[in-house]
Amino acid sequence: MELTYSSIIQNKHIVEDIYEMHLEFENKEINPGQFFMVKSLEGSYLLPRPISVYDYDGKILKLLYKVVGKGTKIFSKLKTEEKVQILGPLGNGFPLQDIKGKVALIGGGIGIAPLNYLVKNLKAFEIDSYLGFRDKIYSLDKFEEFSQKLVIATETGNYGKKGFVTDFVNWEDYDTLITCGPEVMMNKIIKIGKDKSIKTYASLEKRMACGIGACLGCSVKTTSGIKRACKEGPVFSGEELVVEEQPW
């Protein structure tokens, strides 16, 4: 983990509010599922934003991000050769050594970002990818290349199947479920994993201030007490997560 100032190689608009930033970051080791705290050098906002690694080849760090607020809005306007402050790689990443059997990757929206870097690192496994979007689809290349089966669903029915992607998974086919996406989707998958005794891993998204375990802002309730999403996570196994019953 290091604090550094990286040059932007490119920062392109993908679709709707989705952008992809490429940064110079040579010769480092990054596990799939790890993230960086990213901050522009200008702009009147306070906290760096946690952004997960979308791809890394030993030279270029790729981040896929969604504009959701002030910080990411500023990111979307940054130009090539401008520098950004990055701190990372942070967090545990997916436990590659523990993944077993046939794997379903289930991503929702911008949650596909860490799964993209994961799928190319799971070549030894039989992988099916299930990706859900609201309306527009994006960033499918790696999933097409490395999955045996790729299922796309959109809520509007604009592409692929209409509905939530979790409606199209035949759960019994899998030994491992790996998910990243909206909390409601992940909670549903964690519950299914528990009910059907399928090993499940979820990469959680939490509000963070420091990203390194000092502020205790990103707490996660687990069966062995409160843990930090930035330090002991962001990837947790389904059975250790205490998922609150949703009121709806």
Added chain:
Amino acid sequence: MVNLKVDFLGKEFKNPVLSASGTFGFGEEYEDIFDISRLGGICSKGLTLNKKEGNEGIRIWETPMGMMNSIGLQNPGVESFISREINIMKKFNTNIIANLGGNTEEEYLKGIELLNTSEVDIIELNISCPNVKEGGMAFGIKSKTAYDIVKKCKKVSKKPLMIKLSPNAENIGEMAKACEEAGGDALSLVNTFSGMAVDIDKRSPVFNNIYAGVSGPAIKPIALKMVHEAAQNVDIPICGVGGISSGRDALEFIMAGASLIQVGTANFMKPDICIDIINEIEVFLIKENIKDIKEIIGIV
């Protein structure tokens, strides 16, 4: 060479820059990022007699040039601190300030008794945490309540006591004076301002506790004013804190009467910002031909 050293409560600080409680853990998270021994001191995460899991729900919320937190004093408890976390802090070769909070008078007193036997240099008595249901900040609103708790704590403490004041105090000048009269050895101010955020989509408060603590550059001018006001009212030394994110900010607090300063929220903006602040202070002193930082403490 300019002298950045400050004597504070009989301890030597290599420079006036400390990391503030709750933003720096016990130091270990930052040791890969910069040389922590360069700091004047580290204030521990807020401790309580017994371990606390902290608050449920959202704990962090960004505001314009500031943030709100509702961590709720999640900490391992004083006993764990003495047997484990203090050893992490000791290896950084700088002053160790144990921040101690509590829900009841008894918790404060028992906590102090345990810390008496430890190697902490100073106890920062936190009578100002806005994020716990009982106690905490309640001790820091009325001067009389603060006077009583400080007086009792002082009676049992073998360590110097620095009282961390709340900006939510009814009258900060009177509060400062009351803590001095009760025997407080020093003051640190300010803790976070009580504030609120509403999630308009959910039509509900963002925080489960409804109110949370506001910090960061947005509060700096108000914190600075309170430090100045306190400094006008007491003779005991003051550690200034509240939105400091540059050497210039730090120097403002020092000139307003703070002998030491703490950097809190800014650690999240740039985790090695304390080093920038120390360097910027030094550059200013050289440029202005000020030989010793003590020359400018409280000059405005």
